[in-house]
Amino acid sequence: AAPQPRITVIGTGYLGATHAACMAELGFEVLGLDVDPLKIVALSRGELPFHEPGLPELLVKHVSSGRLRFTNSYREAADFGDVHFIGVGTPQRPGESAADLAYVDAAVAELVRNLTRDALIVGKSTVPVGTARRLRRLIDDELEGRPEPAAPRVALAWNPEFLREGRAVQDTLAPDRLVVGTDDGDAESRALLRRVYAAPLATGTPLIETDFETAELVKVAANAFLATKISFINAFSEITEVIGGDITTLADALGHDARIGRKFLNAGVGFGGGCLPKDIRALQARADELGAGAAMRFLTQMDEINLRRRDRVIHLATQSVGLLQGARIAVLGAAFKPESDDVRDSPALDIAARLYNSGADVTVYDPQANRNAAARFPRLEYARSLEEAVSGADLVVLLTEWEEFRRLRPRDLEPLVRERRFIDGRNVLPAEDWKASGWEFSALGRRADVVGLHEVREQVSGADPRSRLAPIDFFQSLA
Ligand code: UDX
Numbered sequence: 001a002a003p004q005p006r007i008t009v010i011g012t013g014y015l016g017a018t019h020a021a022c023m024a025e026l027g028f029e030v031l032g033l034d035v036d037p038l039k040i041v042a043l044s045r046g047e048l049p050f051h052e053p054g055l056p057e058l059l060v061k062h063v064s065s066g067r068l069r070f071t072n073s074y075r076e077a078a079d080f081g082d083v084h085f086i087g088v089g090t091p092q093r094p095g096e097s098a099a100d101l102a103y104v105d106a107a108v109a110e111l112v113r114n115l116t117r118d119a120l121i122v123g124k125s126t127v128p129v130g131t132a133r134r135l136r137r138l139i140d141d142e143l144e145g146r147p148e149p150a151a152p153r154v155a156l157a158w159n160p161e162f163l164r165e166g167r168a169v170q171d172t173l174a175p176d177r178l179v180v181g182t183d184d185g186d187a188e189s190r191a192l193l194r195r196v197y198a199a200p201l202a203t204g205t206p207l208i209e210t211d212f213e214t215a216e217l218v219k220v221a222a223n224a225f226l227a228t229k230i231s232f233i234n235a236f237s238e239i240t241e242v243i244g245g246d247i248t249t250l251a252d253a254l255g256h257d258a259r260i261g262r263k264f265l266n267a268g269v270g271f272g273g274g275c276l277p278k279d280i281r282a283l284q285a286r287a288d289e290l291g292a293g294a295a296m297r298f299l300t301q302m303d304e305i306n307l308r309r310r311d312r313v314i315h316l317a318t319q320s321v322g323l324l325q326g327a328r329i330a331v332l333g334a335a336f337k338p339e340s341d342d343v344r345d346s347p348a349l350d351i352a353a354r355l356y357n358s359g360a361d362v363t364v365y366d367p368q369a370n371r372n373a374a375a376r377f378p379r380l381e382y383a384r385s386l387e388e389a390v391s392g393a394d395l396v397v398l399l400t401e402w403e404e405f406r407r408l409r410p411r412d413l414e415p416l417v418r419e420r421r422f423i424d425g426r427n428v429l430p431a432e433d434w435k436a437s438g439w440e441f442s443a444l445g446r447r448a449d450v451v452g453l454h455e456v457r458e459q460v461s462g463a464d465p466r467s468r469l470a471p472i473d474f475f476q477s478l479a
Pocket of ligand 1: 269272338
């Protein structure tokens with residue numbers, strides 16, 4: 001049999017580190033490259049710079065066996081690899097919606113500059129449609145001008161990544177589908193990637209071989225669909241919050257229709273993280289550039305629905321404590337979702353920061369993300385335990401549905417809090433039990449039945465939503 005292709009993974013962030021370790025697990029010799037020397041030092045010691053279940057074990061196993069190594073030298077990577085996966089970031093450009101492709105372009109250019117042997121470059125990063133074709137030209141320009149015998153043959157394929165944080169290993173070793181985009185049906189590149197993915201293909205993973213543009217679009221279309229599904233149910237939250245009804249029962253009933261499905265219909269503070277928010281914005285921006293902006297305009301609304309969920313929590317909190325200024329608020333959760341320590345565009349952390357900026361005394365507790373959250377918002381208080389966070393609280397707000405929080409029962413908190421007030425931002429706790437224990441309990445997607453002082457104040461202060469946040473003095477002057 002032909003020797004196994006050797007693999008490099010360029011960019012060892014979330015995507016790249018996972019891909020590199022999983023490729024080693026599939027039996028390949030792998031070299032990971034990153035320009036950040038600290039990352040290389042940590043990974044070479046078998047230390048993972050982020051939380052991802054199952055990944056530290058794979059990293060240690062393959063770093064110790066020598067099958068997985070890391071470098072910051074493009075020369076070394078270019079000499080080593082037959083297949084070079086590009087997994088660098090494509091962040092949102094500051095102050096814009098579009099994606100920043102500087103890292104992708106630099107990685108490809110730098111690699112090609114160092115190549116002296118034939119290679120297949122495989123893009124995995126999420127990119128605006130049209131990028132692969134542009135990179136193809138960039139590669140050709142880079143190779144042009146090299147003396148004929150020295151010029152290597154460099155192929156390009158696009159192989160988007162669909163992994164979810166928290167399930168990254170499983171999603172990489174046994175993906176739902178593999179998508180490979182090539183130019184002109186490039187048979188050689190397709191064959192090589194079928195060898196690389198022989199293991200998942202042997203267990204029946206569907207393989208979609210297509211062109212560059214379709215491959216690029218599959219990824220952004222999938223994320224746009226998922227974001228839309230979440231915002232769809234959250235849009236109905238805005239209705240049930242006014243007229244009543246149970247958003248979870250609505251989602252369950254919808255989900256029984258197999259064409260709709262129950263997944264991604266959990267109402268709450270909405271989506272965050274390093275992918276969905278930036279990807280839907282980048283897709284709109286790209287559609288605008290292509291003159292097809294009207295087709296993707298609905299995504300702007302999905303984004304807006306998503307961000308309004310955060311306002312709702314601020315509003316409920318204000319209603320609940322009367323005045324945020326000086327209120328002790330315990331925020332449970334900082335990560336954008338459970339089983340992750342990622343706080344990028346996290347609804348939980350955004351809400352915590354906004355409560356703080358409104359004068360509340362906020363203590364955050366997250367089982368994994370305290371450190372990342374503190375790096376972003378050092379002025380919030382961070383508790384080492386749930387008990388510490390809720391001690392003396394006037395209000396407890398659940399914003400990331402970690403298992404530890406899903407198990408909470410009223411009697412766990414009663415000896416610790418100052419006031420029995422709770423907002424369930426993820427619809428994971430049984431509201432009736434809490435209310436029966438004398439808690440003022442509100443949840444997103446449910447009509448707030450806070451009757452009392454603050455509800456009255458809101459009615460008095462009129463219909464202008466901004467005046468709902470009017471200072472308490474106004475009400476006191478009426479009392
Ligand atoms: C997502 C895609 O799922 C993945 O395929 C792609 O490769 C990258 O982006 P990820 O960002 O890891 O993955 O998170 P995901 O599990 O999709 O959750 C995204 C956000 O939506 C989280 O903030 C989550 O809390 C929220 N969400 C999810 C909801 O609010 N309701 C739901 O029903 C599901």
